[in-house]
Amino acid sequence: MPPTHERTPDNPDNPAGWATDPGALVYGLDLSRFADSDGDGFGDLHGAIQHLDHVASLGVTWIWLLPFYPSERRDNGYDVDDHLAVDPRFGDLDDLREFLSRARALGMRVLIDAVPHHTSDRHPWFVAAQEDTDGTAGKFFVWSDDDSTEPDDHPMFPGEEESVWTFDERAGRYYHHQFYSFQPDINATDPDVFEELVQLLTYWLGVGVDGFRIDAALLLVQGKGRPDTDVDDDAFFDRLRARLREIRPDVALIAEASEPPELMARLIQNDRFDAVIDFSLNNATFLALAREKAQPIVDALARLDENIPPESRLNFIRNADELDLSQLSGPERQEVFDTFAVDPRAIIYGRGIRRGWAAMLQPAQRVRMSLSLLHALPGVPLLQAGQELGVGDDLRVEGRGAARTTMQWDDSDWGGFTTAAESPLTLRAQVDGPFGFRAVNARAQDGDPDSLLSLARRLARVRRETDADAGGWSVVDSGDPAVLALQRDGLLTLHNLADRDAPLTVGHGRDPALADGWDGATLGPYGFAWLVSPRDRLR
Numbered sequence: 210m211p212p213t214h215e216r217t218p219d220n221p222d223n224p225a226g227w228a229t230d231p232g233a234l235v236y237g238l239d240l241s242r243f244a245d246s247d248g249d250g251f252g253d254l255h256g257a258i259q260h261l262d263h264v265a266s267l268g269v270t271w272i273w274l275l276p277f278y279p280s281e282r283r284d285n286g287y288d289v290d291d292h293l294a295v296d297p298r299f300g301d302l303d304d305l306r307e308f309l310s311r312a313r314a315l316g317m318r319v320l321i322d323a324v325p326h327h328t329s330d331r332h333p334w335f336v337a338a339q340e341d342t343d344g345t346a347g348k349f350f351v352w353s354d355d356d357s358t359e360p361d362d363h364p365m366f367p368g369e370e371e372s373v374w375t376f377d378e379r380a381g382r383y384y385h386h387q388f389y390s391f392q393p394d395i396n397a398t399d400p401d402v403f404e405e406l407v408q409l410l411t412y413w414l415g416v417g418v419d420g421f422r423i424d425a426a427l428l429l430v431q432g433k434g435r436p437d438t439d440v441d442d443d444a445f446f447d448r449l450r451a452r453l454r455e456i457r458p459d460v461a462l463i464a465e466a467s468e469p470p471e472l473m474a475r476l477i478q479n480d481r482f483d484a485v486i487d488f489s490l491n492n493a494t495f496l497a498l499a500r501e502k503a504q505p506i507v508d509a510l511a512r513l514d515e516n517i518p519p520e521s522r523l524n525f526i527r528n529a530d531e532l533d534l535s536q537l538s539g540p541e542r543q544e545v546f547d548t549f550a551v552d553p554r555a556i557i558y559g560r561g562i563r564r565g566w567a568a569m570l571q572p573a574q575r576v577r578m579s580l581s582l583l584h585a586l587p588g589v590p591l592l593q594a595g596q597e598l599g600v601g602d603d604l605r606v607e608g609r610g611a612a613r614t615t616m617q618w619d620d621s622d623w624g625g626f627t628t629a630a631e632s633p634l635t636l637r638a639q640v641d642g643p644f645g646f647r648a649v650n651a652r653a654q655d656g657d658p659d660s661l662l663s664l665a666r667r668l669a670r671v672r673r674e675t676d677a678d679a680g681g682w683s684v685v686d687s688g689d690p691a692v693l694a695l696q697r698d699g700l701l702t703l704h705n706l707a708d709r710d711a712p713l714t715v716g717h718g719r720d721p722a723l724a725d726g727w728d729g730a731t732l733g734p735y736g737f738a739w740l741v742s743p744r745d746r747l748r
Contacts, residue, residue: 227271227420227461227483232673233520235320236269237529237593240277240299241286242615242634245627250634252615252626254300254308260618261308263651265315267597268669271461272312273320273422275529277305280329285529285613287322287424288329288392292409302416309417318419320461325406326425327392334405335393339379348399351385351433362434364388367558369608373434385433387425394433397440407452414453420461422486426476427466446481463523467533474516484589487522489513492536494526494582498570499548501707503693507684510587519587519680526583527569529593530609531561554604565602565612567661568644573599574735577664577725578704581737584668585695585702587682597665598651601644603636614639617646624650664725671723671739675700688714692732699742705732716740 227233244256254277264272276286279296286296295301312319328335337346356374364370365388374383375390384393396402410421423429430442453460464476467488476482493509513522534542542560549555549569550562557563570576576599583590595616602612615635618625623632624639624646639645654660672678677700687694691707694715701719705711711732719740721727726736 227463230270231676232268232669232678233270233589234268234669234672235271235273235523235589235591236264236267237273237275237591238264239275239285239529239594239613241282242613242626243594244616244618245629245632248628249298250627250629250632251298252634253298254295254304258304258308258311260616261311261315261317264312265317267592267665268673269317269592271318271320271419273463273591274322276322276324278324281331283329283391284389285609287324287327288331288389289324290329290331291333292324292328293412306417318461320420320422320463321413321418322424323410323413323421324424325395325397326429327386327388327394330391330393338393339377342380342382345401347380349396349402349405350393351396351435351438352380353383353385353435356383359432359434362432365558385435385438387428387433395429396433396438397429397445398438403445403448407449410449410453411456414456414460419459420463420483422463422465423482424465426464426482426485427468427472443475443479443481446476447479450481467535469536470513470516477517477521482521484521484523485517486528486591487513487517487524487588488533489536490522490524490586490588491526491528491532492534494579494586495532495534495545495549496537496541497693497706498575498579499545502690503687503704503706504690506586506693510682510684514587519682520589520678522588523591524583524586524588525591525593526579527566527593527596527612528591529613531557531563531612532569533561535560552604557609563602563604563609563611565600565614565644566596567599567649568601568612572708572735573661574726575708577661578706578735578737580661580664581668581702581723581725581739582693582704584672585677585704585737585739587680587695589678592665597662598649598654599644599661600649601638601642603638603642605638606636611636617650619650619652620647625652667723675722675739675741677702677739685715688712689732701738701740703727703732703736703738703740705734705736708734710734711736719743 241252243252244260245252246256277299279290280286280288334349338350341347342352364373376383386392430440430445432439462482464482464485473485490509493505497505555562555564567576600614615626623635654662682697685694685696689711692711693704695702722739722741724738726733727738
């Protein structure tokens with residue numbers, strides 16, 4: 210095992226932990242779709258290293274690396290074959306260390322995706338478990354002699370998976386899987402499993418990563434359809450954090466779970482996690498956009514403030530999977546569908562939308578406003594690679610892959626992502642669609658002060674220079690129900706969610722740090738403004 214990476218406060222190469230980051234911004238990076246350096250049509254670590262300057266230019270402080278483990282990638286890499294290796298298509302451990310070193314030199318730290326909830330059905334743990342389901346290896350998973358289910362135990366992907374139990378011919382028993390049938394669930398109640406999870410996370414800390422995004426955090430500790438699979442989740446995560454802090458006191462832990470704030474709050478209590486990826490504000494934002502009224506966001510912020518402090522929540526407009534609207538009521542969800550999923554092919558699992566951010570939120574001015582809104586909302590913004598450009602989607606692709614695009618670096622073949630003759634990862638719409646690489650690419654936007662990329666860079670700078678990530682935000686009455694007005698000290702942010710002019714009663718006499726569609730009294734359709742009092746002009 211590689212030696213652990215020691216960090217000290219007086220070493221500039223070893224920065225402090227999550228909570229000390231001014232202007233924190235997280236960038237989700239799928240190596241397979243980011244940049245291909247060897248022409249095999251598959252992104253890799255060397256390709257990503259060559260483009261880290263681009264990432265740093267966005268004001269990114271944390272890179273979140275999506276799974277890079279050996280995998281058949283039937284679920285975008287979350288079907289892990291080996292938790293302790295790098296998929297050779299991406300490179301090797303030395304390449305990963307080089308990536309970490311280069312990111313750190315540019316002022317960015319790196320979270321990696323830990324996937325402790327399940328393995329793939331090819332993982333050595335599961336292969337061993339099939340031979341003796343009652344033995345030490347077998348106890349790593351959840352087995353049953355029948356496929357009876359409890360009322361709340363249902364597959365995450367209805368229409369693709371009909372049951373949470375699959376019969377295994379080799380084992381002669383059923384195994385539990387909350388996700389796909391090729392992803393057997395880990396049995397978190399087993400003490401050997403806990404120790405194994407600690408060891409694999411310790412290994413990656415030794416390689417030099419700065420923290421982990423824990424995928425499906427609450428599902429990991431929730432019961433798996435049988436009475437003896439419930440875990441004391443508070444104790445589990447308390448022990449996990451304590452063990453990891455023995456290795457690295459500043460390790461960052463981020464929890465992912467699409468659950469209400471009241472449940473997510475338990476994850477940050479007792480310092481179990483530094484932050485959670487919040488879905489409730491995301492759902493409320495889309496409801497507000499559909500209604501062209503700010504109130505759903507106002508209500509969601511009030512609920513969050515009662516449970517999770519801003520520095521402990523990650524906000525996003527669109528994540529790497531489907532837009533999961535499961536925290537809205539049925540009628541509310543239908544309102545969002547009616548506005549943003551007019552094409553029935555866009556709806557998935559009855560609860561989500563598989564459109565990309567820019568394609569879904571057209572016109573372009575609404576996309577720009579939503580990017581500004583993401584930076585203005587109390588919390589830490591999370592961008593996925595390509596969202597800073599406004600890449601599109603392709604509903605001809607089945608499932609959640611419809612919005613997983615390769616990076617569009619320039620207008621050459623395959624958008625500069627690869628020199629291969631063809632790329633199986635590049636969507637057809639990226640070649641011939643309105644959001645394809647001929648029209649939307651980093652090189653063209655880099656020199657255009659009015660581009661989405663330039664706006665993303667300005668927003669990060671203004672957010673940092675105005676200390677917009679500090680606490681103390683309050684909602685103020687803007688004078689128009691379509692406009693969300695947030696104020697902290699001398700900073701006021703305004704966002705018009707409606708496709709019409711909005712005369713306002715606030716903001717008059719303030720200086721614009723950044724504005725689009727603001728004339729000093731009225732916000733234009735989908736306009737936005739970051740306003741400071743004269744005494745608080747930018748440094």
